[in-house]
Amino acid sequence: MSRTTWFEENVAKALADDEVRAAIDNAAIKKIEARAAAVAEIDNFEKLRDLARDIKQHAVDNIDRYLQQFIDNVKSHGGQVHLAKTAADANRIIASIARDNDLKLAVKVKSMTTEETRLNEQLAADGVRAIETDLGEFIVQLDHDRPSHIVTPIIHKNRKVVAAAMAREIGVEYTEDPETLTMHARRYLRDVFRRCDLGVSGVNFAVAETGTICICTNEGNGRLSTTRPKVHVALMGIEKVIPRMADLAVFLKILARSSTGQPITVYTSLINGPKRPADPDGPEKLHVVILDGGRRRIQQSEYRDILRCIRCGACLNACPVYRRIGGHAYGNVYPGPIGKLLAPLLNDKTYYGGLPQASSLCGLCLEVCPVRINIPDALIRLRKDQVRDKSVPRLRQFAFQWMFRVLSSPWLYRLGQKLGRLGTAPWADGEWCRKLPGPARRLTKFRDAPRPAPKPFRQLWKSEQNRESKRPARSKITSEHRE
Amino acid sequence: MNGNNTTQLPLIDDALVRRVDPNDDLIAVFREQARKVGLKVTVTSPHAAAEHVAKLVRTIHAEANAGKPKVIIEPRLFLREQLEAALTNDAELLNPRDGDDTIFSADVGVTSVHAAVAETGSLVCRSGENLWRGLSLMPSVHIAVVKAAQILPDLLDLFTNLPAANLPANLTLISGPSKTADIEGILITGVHGPGQVHVVVTRA
Amino acid sequence: MDVALFVTCLTDTLAPRAGLAVVRVLRRFGCTLHFPPDQTCCGQPAYNNGFHEEAAVMGRRLIDVFEDYERVVTPSGSCAAMVVHHLPELLAADPAYAEKSRSLAARTWEFGQFLDEVLKVDMSSINVDSSRPITYHYSCHLRGIVSAERASQMVSSLGGIDYRPLEQLNQCCGFGGAFGAIYPDISNAMTSDKLDAIQRTGAEIAVVNETGCTMTIEGAARRRGGGVKFMHLAEVLAEALGLMDEQA
Numbered sequence: 001m002s003r004t005t006w007f008e009e010n011v012a013k014a015l016a017d018d019e020v021r022a023a024i025d026n027a028a029i030k031k032i033e034a035r036a037a038a039v040a041e042i043d044n045f046e047k048l049r050d051l052a053r054d055i056k057q058h059a060v061d062n063i064d065r066y067l068q069q070f071i072d073n074v075k076s077h078g079g080q081v082h083l084a085k086t087a088a089d090a091n092r093i094i095a096s097i098a099r100d101n102d103l104k105l106a107v108k109v110k111s112m113t114t115e116e117t118r119l120n121e122q123l124a125a126d127g128v129r130a131i132e133t134d135l136g137e138f139i140v141q142l143d144h145d146r147p148s149h150i151v152t153p154i155i156h157k158n159r160k161v162v163a164a165a166m167a168r169e170i171g172v173e174y175t176e177d178p179e180t181l182t183m184h185a186r187r188y189l190r191d192v193f194r195r196c197d198l199g200v201s202g203v204n205f206a207v208a209e210t211g212t213i214c215i216c217t218n219e220g221n222g223r224l225s226t227t228r229p230k231v232h233v234a235l236m237g238i239e240k241v242i243p244r245m246a247d248l249a250v251f252l253k254i255l256a257r258s259s260t261g262q263p264i265t266v267y268t269s270l271i272n273g274p275k276r277p278a279d280p281d282g283p284e285k286l287h288v289v290i291l292d293g294g295r296r297r298i299q300q301s302e303y304r305d306i307l308r309c310i311r312c313g314a315c316l317n318a319c320p321v322y323r324r325i326g327g328h329a330y331g332n333v334y335p336g337p338i339g340k341l342l343a344p345l346l347n348d349k350t351y352y353g354g355l356p357q358a359s360s361l362c363g364l365c366l367e368v369c370p371v372r373i374n375i376p377d378a379l380i381r382l383r384k385d386q387v388r389d390k391s392v393p394r395l396r397q398f399a400f401q402w403m404f405r406v407l408s409s410p411w412l413y414r415l416g417q418k419l420g421r422l423g424t425a426p427w428a429d430g431e432w433c434r435k436l437p438g439p440a441r442r443l444t445k446f447r448d449a450p451r452p453a454p455k456p457f458r459q460l461w462k463s464e465q466n467r468e469s470k471r472p473a474r475s476k477i478t479s480e481h482r483e
Numbered sequence: 484m485n486g487n488n489t490t491q492l493p494l495i496d497d498a499l500v501r502r503v504d505p506n507d508d509l510i511a512v513f514r515e516q517a518r519k520v521g522l523k524v525t526v527t528s529p530h531a532a533a534e535h536v537a538k539l540v541r542t543i544h545a546e547a548n549a550g551k552p553k554v555i556i557e558p559r560l561f562l563r564e565q566l567e568a569a570l571t572n573d574a575e576l577l578n579p580r581d582g583d584d585t586i587f588s589a590d591v592g593v594t595s596v597h598a599a600v601a602e603t604g605s606l607v608c609r610s611g612e613n614l615w616r617g618l619s620l621m622p623s624v625h626i627a628v629v630k631a632a633q634i635l636p637d638l639l640d641l642f643t644n645l646p647a648a649n650l651p652a653n654l655t656l657i658s659g660p661s662k663t664a665d666i667e668g669i670l671i672t673g674v675h676g677p678g679q680v681h682v683v684v685t686r687a
Numbered sequence: 688m689d690v691a692l693f694v695t696c697l698t699d700t701l702a703p704r705a706g707l708a709v710v711r712v713l714r715r716f717g718c719t720l721h722f723p724p725d726q727t728c729c730g731q732p733a734y735n736n737g738f739h740e741e742a743a744v745m746g747r748r749l750i751d752v753f754e755d756y757e758r759v760v761t762p763s764g765s766c767a768a769m770v771v772h773h774l775p776e777l778l779a780a781d782p783a784y785a786e787k788s789r790s791l792a793a794r795t796w797e798f799g800q801f802l803d804e805v806l807k808v809d810m811s812s813i814n815v816d817s818s819r820p821i822t823y824h825y826s827c828h829l830r831g832i833v834s835a836e837r838a839s840q841m842v843s844s845l846g847g848i849d850y851r852p853l854e855q856l857n858q859c860c861g862f863g864g865a866f867g868a869i870y871p872d873i874s875n876a877m878t879s880d881k882l883d884a885i886q887r888t889g890a891e892i893a894v895v896n897e898t899g900c901t902m903t904i905e906g907a908a909r910r911r912g913g914g915v916k917f918m919h920l921a922e923v924l925a926e927a928l929g930l931m932d933e934q935a
Contacts, residue, residue: 359866
């Protein structure tokens with residue numbers, strides 16, 4: 001009787017939902033094709049990726065220096081800075097900012113970090129109504145759901161589901177027309193933008209040199225949310241910091257192209273503190289909350305390279321596993337290839353122990369990552385940790401160790417080939433097995449398993465050598481087929 | 484592997500990163516890239532600019548519903564007086580100093596820019612004295628007036644020349660009309676920001 | 688030219704005909720073949736699954752077995768990648784084997800890569816049966832050894848070929864070593880899509896140069912039916928050159 005984990009259950013459920021699977025797969029393929037077209041427009045794209053990798057690696061390597069510089073510069077613009085060790089700390093800080101300023105209605109710009117800390121729940125508990133304003137996140141909120149992708153949150157939903165959620169929650173007439181649905185959302189949220197007093201956003205890049213917060217968006221809600229309310233709170237992980245303004249030029253040239261295939265997002269907001277006295281509009285106060293949340297531990301480990309991530313989502317779009325199981329299956333706010341690393345490393349490694357093996361190491365993620373994070377290599381490192389920590393399931397451990405023992409000894413190996421041939425005979429259908437018994441059953445769940453050949457190559461070699469030595473000097477085609 | 488490292492901060496090689504050269508025809512490049520991201524660009528002489536903007540407003544109004552369009556012209560815009568004159572009969576001119584509700588109710592916002600970037604077809608708008616962020620954000624139509632000399636070749640030029648000591652509270656690159664593809668990947672414009680962005684480039 | 692064959696544990700055990708074809712093709716192009724009999728495995732399964740001590744043991748063995756050979760050719764891209772990229776990383780801190788691992792890496796080639804880069808074979812001069820359409824699947828771990836463009840070009844430029852390009856040819860087949868056994872459902876979803884794509888080409892022969900991929904896709908094809916034949920490039924070339932008429 002095998003024990004299935006929560007992850008395996010999620011996977012089974014996801015694979016059974018053909019409609020959602022198709023929606024996610026199609027969305028991912030479109031974005032990968034768009035990415036390919038967009039990067040083809042840049043002559044030096046590969047070298048640009050190298051530069052982006054090097055800049056981010058340097059920033060992560062020197063994170064304290066740049067964080068301090070960033071903090072000093074934010075303060076010099078009149079912004080306030082708070083350090084949060086844990087997700088709960090971050091939520092507490094933001095809730096107390098709301099309390100201190102008597103803020104009741106918060107508008108939220110899409111931010112994975114706020115999803116990570118579950119900020120909305122904390123705010124709700126404190127009597128602050130927080131409304132997501134990014135269309136996809138707004139719909140996620142209306143539908144009491146979670147996003148399934150770090151950039152495009154509702155690729156798992158079709159228009160019918162969206163229509164139902166909007167009719168149900170904000171009382172508009174049921175329509176499946178995306179344009180009308182969007183206009184409904186616009187009208188509803190415009191009213192919210194008029195009345196809001198707190199704006200919460202994430203940060204795409206935090207520029208140390210100037211204390212600038214850079215936010216990349218497309219709809220306009222990012223700008224409205226950081227302009228309209230009297231207080232703006234920006235939550236960022238420590239790894240968002242980059243050294244110079246000039247680095248923004250590099251990252252902005254590759255972020256949107258990698259993410260959705262656009263040359264650049266519609267809006268790129270550079271925020272330097274709250275409004276100046278002479279500014280006619282803008283927030284009166286800016287609070288930047290800098291979250292550790294387990295990132296510092298990663299920075300001090302051999303996994304530091306994964307902090308280069310700029311959250312473009314390209315690895316999700318490229319991943320054959322993500323495309324088939326979707327974002328919810330991972331049980332974490334960060335799904336996909338980067339999520340397989342962040343989930344165990346930021347949280348409980350044991351709870352997420354099933355994730356590192358959920359990869360064929362195909363390497364498509366590494367192919368598309370704008371900052372060249374070697375995700376397959378990092379997955380192997382996580383697996384190595386599991387072996388070291390003895391957290392590999394016992395049967396699997398046993399099977400592996402025997403396999404390696406056999407493969408390390410020529411005579412055991414040859415014996416293994418013979419035993420494999422004999423041992424599969426009872427279940428054989430010619431050179432294949434339809435169904436293997438016991439734990440080996442998994443190998444034949446969906447496909448026939450090949451039997452070891454009656455004569456392995458090494459036996460054929462011997463006869464081949466005999467044949468070769470008996471043959472008269474043969475004409476060797478040395479030049480006929482050469483270029 | 485622990486703590487901080489002393490690797491060198493990588494230099495940004497201009498030749499590697501730059502995609503548009505100062506010697507390129509910047510107006511042509513800007514026009515093409517802006518068109519690609521959905522901005523509608525026209526190039527005029529400075530004398531014709533005000534009338535051209537006025538014509539845009541009249542055309543937009545004609546395509547929309549009845550009633551005069553409500554237009555807010557940025558107080559600092561160099562074309563302001565000419566434009567107000569040209570639009571006297573065709574638009575209801577609102578004053579942004581009247582407050583938020585006024586800006587929310589405007590159909591068209593006409594602004595200057597701090598700069599433009601040819602490489603990405605971007606407008607760069609900043610906050611400051613008498614510079615409302617809302618004018619390029621709340622109305623459903625945004626008309627930006629760009630002087631040709633304001634067009635920078637490449638993103639590199641923008642980011643390496645910002646005065647670190649004197650940055651505005653907000654500097655926003657606008658590279659298209661507001662859009663989303665969240666519902667089934669279908670592209671829809673005018674979500675929260677302006678659904679139409681027109682750029683009038685005045686060439687001296 | 689002396690060439691030592693690293694046949695790989697999977698090809699040796701499950702697809703010996705491919706190994707035979709490699710031998711016969713290389714001999715036809717003037718190589719003298721050697722087969723060190725004590726070879727077993729490059730250590731890739733151990734390496735990929737985090738058993739790095741065991742992988743190092745296998746890696747050292749492999750290095751010892753092939754120490755005296757000038758050139759090593761293997762029919763598997765993933766084993767080539769293991770030897771060329773991962774063994775040197777794995778053994779970088781081993782004073783006895785660091786240099787040797789780099790040396791082996793520098794003289795190991797994947798079969799198609801060897802034909803292309805060393806023997807410089809002109810594929811268009813080898814004529815295949817035009818009446819049997821052929822498609823090609825690019826195996827994931829050939830990444831870093833030969834590009835998808837080059838690898839598919841080598842097949843598509845065969846003389847007289849009715850070549851059917853495979854949609855998304857570089858998508859993983861779902862094998863992934865232990866992955867296929869640990870998450871058979873996800874693996875099968877990937878294999879199913881790969882098989883769909885192959886069947887959509889209308890090809891009668893699918894060239895797959897990785898025993899792991901072949902056993903996965905062919906194993907699934909047997910459940911589904913449909914008569915695509917899976918062959919290693921070496922087998923296609925060997926048959927075209929009339930080298931497979933005799934049994935070993």
